[in-house]
């Protein structure tokens with residue numbers, strides 16, 4: 559690609575798209591300067607991001623066949639956009655029982671799923687005595703302790719691999735998940751402190767303070783745990799703040815190499831929330847941010863846009879993504895229940911028509927375990943990963959193994 563806009567030649571603070579497409583590093587100042595370009599150069603930005611993706615990730619776009627296990631929807635926090643959280647009086651189940659968890663995981667295995675995504679409310683026992691009582695009666699002190707036990711059960715009794723996404727985690731809690739979780743995750747959402755000021759979406763959500771989320775990510779890096787994170791766009795942050803969030807993620811990745819994946823998720827307003835009247839994130843905002851995420855994170859880090867939150871999701875391939883994230887043939891997206899997953903055949907068709915091959919992956923990417931990867935995953939975990947995957951580290955059988963489900 560030859561950039562039609564020779565921006566770097568005339569404006570020294572703007573990066574040259576040709577240089578970026580060729581794999582040049584994007585210094586912090588240059589990344590921030592992209593904001594000043596506005597949408598004038600959106601096509602050039604996307605072209606550079608797409609070239610970077612092609613060079614680093616080839617023509618494969620991945621997804622993770624998963625089941626979504628909402629271990630508890632009770633949460634100590636209140637985010638302005640959330641319909642996932644429930645108070646004890648609203649919840650059918652304070653926590654899913656071990657039998658319920660195993661039933662979902664086993665059903666997912668029969669459909670060819672390989673990821674058990676545990677998404678749950680943040681430490682509900684710290685706000686609600688009902689949650690604390692349930693845990694005590696079940697033999698656990700904390701939600702994270704119960705999560706760890708459920709991950710172990712799924713790891714030992716099924717072919718699925720847990721991916722814990724429980725909110726903030728301490729070193730001890732991460733260490734407890736590490737033997738069974740080939741990766742864990744927490745969305746940074748935004749590094750902007752403005753979002754937890756009065757009236758902001760995180761005013762009543764102490765766990766959304768950027769400092770504590772970045773600390774969880776840092777601890778995972780120190781422990782060598784492959785990590786999924788991302789940003790949520792359209793919740794009141796500016797483009798500059800998005801770039802700052804991505805730079806904070808990149809800083810951690812440069813220190814530890816553990817950021818396996820960055821999700822760029824678009825906000826969608828939901829009725830019955832304080833942000834019901836906030837407009838959805840616009841497609842061009844998602845396009846711009848995705849391309850910037852690719853250019854900041856570089857050509858090898860996996861960049862994901864969820865396909866169930868956009869009508870024409872295939873357009874984000876042109877902005878440099880190489881992953882669609884978890885897609886389930888069994889369970890809904892409990893965080894966005896109004897947004898069904900695409901059928902696999904449709905996802906494959908749209909991916910193919912854009913010129914790429916769809917492949918299923920595990921909740922950890924091949925570079926962390928396959929082809930003699932030196933990444934230090936626990937040995938029993940690595941054995942299971944290798945058993946489930948082909949010589950390239952993708953799920954054995956490819957998309958063919960799901961043909962019967964469509």
Ligand code: SF4
Nearest residue numbers: 633635636637640643
């Ligand atoms: S987004 Fe997460 S932390 Fe915020 S209220 Fe919902 S469940 Fe709780």
